[in-house]
Amino acid sequence: MDHVAGKPVDPRVTEAMLPYMKSFYGNPSSLHTFGQEARQALEEARTKVAELINAERKESIIFTSGATESNNLAIKGVANRNKDLGTRIITSSIEHMSVVNPYKFLTTKGFEAVFLPVNKYGFLSLENLEKELTEKTVLVSIVYANGEIGTIEPIKEISKIVHSKNAYLHVDATAAAGQVPIDVKNEGIDLLTVSSNDMYGPRGTGALYIKDGIRIEPLVHGGGQERGLRSGTENLPSIVAFGKAAEIAKKEMQAESERLVKLRDKFIQGLLKPIPYSFLNGHPTKRLPDNVSVRYSFIEGESMLLSLDMMGVAASSGSACTAKTLEPSHVLLAIGLKHEEAHGSLMFTLGRQNTEEEVECVTSLMPGIVKRLRAISPLTPKELNQ
């Protein structure tokens, strides 16, 4: 139940991918028949990804090596190409590191980066956005929904504010795309990051939607593939698979999200109700269907993960002890949690294979795990150990 870290590839996706690994090895740039077959497959995949997010045309989709590259391409690409329009760039304090670090990098290149706060649910403060958005602002990058706490941002309202000052809006939809309907036209999104693996496609593939008329600078220079914005021979098997994954996600989204929301809410209830001093991270309803993020006082996340792992359950935590940096998750700190609260967080992300029985199994294990760790902890109030 740690799907945010990695999802299995849907067997139907693997099936669609295989011919392009076995027989169709043409290069889409070649003029001969083999090349043209490859070109057709590439463009069909592009159409499917475009349809998932209601892009105006398939040419608005640029294939990349994944969400990290898409975020880098969008942020550095827009900022560097449009420096004459302004050097102020704005984002939120709950972004993925592939947004945070390009922003920090750009501050070494003459840009002024602003990280806006969020409230306790993780919603961006629109007032603050209005206040910080100046005529010099060239780009605003906001996550569609944060993968750690699941909160879905009011993108349409954000877009109106951003466009009132003629800045561009980039949205990182890595966790959201394929789970909730996204409409770049209706929501007023200028650039959008999507990832293949997050919708049950293979890793190492993603896309960036770029609205018509927006000038961006490429990160990779070379043979001019992908409208010159991402050179290098296209990774056709993975792109075809990504297209299939997007097609399945679009078709099954409504039924699957309804199923997951029910499962999610049952899971959250089961994790919180029987255990005192337990809390939900993020918003109760405006959250991704797959996201279950909770915290327990007086104990630490990694010890919960180890306990679950011993019983065959995979989850993740915002605790420093599970990170490379030894700092708790910046997202959990941004929603106002104290360090020790962030250390006690536990996150499950549900997937297509997870069933009600599995959710019931985990919720039945949790009280015992928490009780045991609380008995070991010196922070636990005496009455809880009786």
Place this chain on the structure above:
Amino acid sequence: MYTEKVMEHFKNPRNMGEIPDADGVGTVGNPVCGDLMTIYIKVKDNRLEDIKFKTFGCGSAIATSSMITELAKGKTLGEALKITRANVADSLGGLPPVKMHCSNLAADALHAAIEDYYKKHKDEQGKG
């Protein structure tokens, strides 16, 4: 990530709990950093007659606490003061490098408990 020995101590921690009438108590770490340990000792004839721990922290924090109680129990105070962080890590078959610093505080907690005992003991002598 962890050795079998670490996991074994995490699953079945030895000497977990408090000693209400402890002769010495040592607490190190900070919940803000994600690790907090308290060691309780009972001293008789200059030996650690009993030792117990309570720990808030990750798997290695709990395992090192458990291990130090095993290493120290029955030892003289002088011997116990010689137990190092490295001894604890070695006895567990090693710890991941990132945990060597942050979650290997048990030796410090034991030393703090013994110092606490010495301090109290000295006070009592002073009074007498």
